[in-house]
Amino acid sequence: MKGKTRSWWGWGNTEDAVCGSEREELTRRPAALLPKADLTIHEAPPIEAFGVGASRIKAPDSLAAIVSADVRDRLAHSHGQAFRDVVRALLGALPHVPDLVVRPASEAQVVHVLDWCHDANIAVIPFGGGSSVVGGVEPRVGERYSGVVSLDLTSMDQVLEVDPTSRAALVQAGVLGPHLEEQLRPQGYTLRFFPQSFEFSSLGGWLATRAGGHFATRLTHIDDLAESLRVVTPAGVVESRRLPGSGAGPSPDRMFLGSEGSLGVITQAWVRLQDRPRWRAGASVSFAQYDAGVQAVRALSQSGLDPANCRLLDPMEALINAGSATAVLVLGFESADHPVDAWMERALELCRDHGGTLSEPPRHTDSSARIVRTAAADTWRSSFVRMPYQRDALAAQSMIVETFETACTWDRFDALRAAVHDAAQDAMRQVGAEGVVTCRFTHVYPDGPAPYFGIYAAGRWGRTVEQWDEIKQAVSQALITAGATITHHHAVGRDHRPWYDQQRPDLFAAALQAGKKVLDPAGILNPGAVIDPLQTPGRA
Incomplete structure (x- = not known):
């Protein structure tokens, strides 16, 4: 940078x-x-x-x-x-x-x-x-x-202390992803948290939005890596105790994780580190039938193998971003402690049980300096890193290119996917934007996936914001109606508030408001994000 x-x-x-x-190649696709x-x-x-x-x-x-x-x-x-x-x-x-x-x-x-x-x-x-x-x-x-x-806290960007015994670090909240890793690398550590926004997002932002990282299973959210938070509020400073776990009542950290700066400003945090991985294995598995790929991923998520990467792209997503005509599973394992060959072999057995095929054998390395990718995985990964830049370029060409990310239990996925597809297609017809709907899994859990739906539609210049807003409203309501979450890792902000208000219990919303009244009595912190400030006498 x-x-x-x-x-x-x-x-x-x-x-x-x-x-x-x-740009020429990008333009050829739409x-x-x-x-x-x-x-x-x-x-x-x-x-x-x-x-x-x-x-x-x-x-x-x-x-x-x-x-x-x-x-x-x-x-x-x-x-x-x-x-x-x-x-x-x-x-x-x-x-x-x-x-x-x-x-x-x-x-x-x-x-x-x-x-x-x-x-x-x-x-x-x-x-x-x-x-x-x-x-x-x-x-x-x-x-x-x-x-x-x-x-803007980006001037507060230092790793203040590393505890090698507990494998944790005290880090200022304004540090951006690359600079955090630069400071941890000499000691052989990593936070192992790589969202797509990694290069341009901060630790405090990850914590405040309950962000999700790149890794598909186990320790997927920043919540899993937060050991202790220090938060400045208008009413004073809150700091939780460093503990590996505790049953002592509701966790104070949980109150601020995901609060998006509406309750206080996270200034520093103790975070759990990982040893930098040495052994890696990667493979790309194709499925002629998308539903078979879904079943394979469910089996993987419930196997206890915990792959680092387990991203299933539906045929349209694979075609647009990986050049494949079939559903593709991008599968990977890594470890700092042991070779992962056996884990990969067992995962591929599960995939073959559901009709998965490999066009080339998996790749294995024993080097912390190299990232293992198959040809299809390499194409997808490169596209993943460039996606935000390409989205901007297409937006400047009247294309509507945006996503919905959510999570649901496995038993609801088929109905959810159908509901989102129908709602998006109907909304696109209503606003006159011809397009397609894609789906990929970003994270998977034993009890359900985190589907990431993409919209690629031809809009009308000067009207694409309004067209997108109509599509977003229709799909967001479909997510809530189908029993999914309005967001798995993109937070609430102001844009998701109508559906977050439907998702959260009313009494919990009242409890949040009571907490805001104590911590931010004047209601100055990020008004309208997550929760509205109470009207304060003399400030209406």
Whole structure:
């Protein structure tokens, strides 16, 4: 990331944007799949075109050194990285812009910022790495606040302590994925947590959103890796005790994991580390029938083998992202302690029991410096890393390219998949967007999968946000009606609130509100994300 420029409107670095032959090849895919698509390329407008006004608020002199009112900085902190965020930026329509961006370099400065904002009735939006895809970092807070601050902790990015005996580390919350791994690598450790947003998301963001990593089974969520949290709230500091486990009442960590900065700002955490893997094995298994692949993955998830990768792509997903005409299972094992040949062989036996075939034998290595991939897996992995950049490029060509991720029990999957497919196709017809629906498993558990549904549709430039919103509403309601979750790992934010409110029990919602009243009595922390602030006398 050194020497590169972060895009203010889209994903990642400007130097890594899709261009040249990659763009030509990318354009050929929707042209072949959806021949009526208008694939004219639209460029982002200049920053001056947004007409961003002056800040409505002024920070105390004691905070001046960590405050930015730069328009580019404010625009970059005005949105996340969802499809609708990217398209609105391309259209020059970002109506909610923070007044200031504040980058504290210490916990004491975080306390100072929250004290100031509490007293001045200023909303505080914790930004993390800005990779939210659910409106979680957008300063869409209403009119009751005198201003809005985007709180960016990326200056707090150090591993403060490593406990090799317990194999854990105390880490500041603002560290981005690559820098965290750089600091752990010399001692032979890894957090082993690699979401697709890894390069541009922070530890604090992962914790605050209950993020899911790349690995498909066992320790899939950041929850599993959190040993202790330290959280600054307007009412004071909360720090949980470091323990491997405890039965002492409800866990304080569980209150803040997934709270998305609405209850407090996570400043540091003790996290459980892993030894860096030495042995790896990888294979790609094809299934002529998708349902057979589903049954194979269920058998794998209930076998106790715990593969590191167990991603089943349906035929359409495999065709678009891996060039295969059949369902493909990308399967992998790794270990720091022992060779994994026997685990892979047993997994392949299970796959063959369900009609799985291999076009090439599995690959095994004994080297921590190499990643094992088969040809199909290598194609898919490369596509996985480039997906966000390619999504932006297609969004600029009027394509609607976005996802729904969820989880359900195995007994409900067939009905869920049918419901999502029907709801998406019907919504696409209603909005006049011809397209396809794909499905892949990102994570699997003994009692159910985490399906990741993709939408690839030809939209109309200037209307793709509205078209997507209609599709999203239809599919989101289908998820809840079918008994699935509105999100497995993308969080709630503001965009998922209507369906999260249906999913969570009413009494639990009331308990959350009571907790917010104690921790954030003025209701300044990320208003509208996860839970609404109570009306405070004199602040309505």
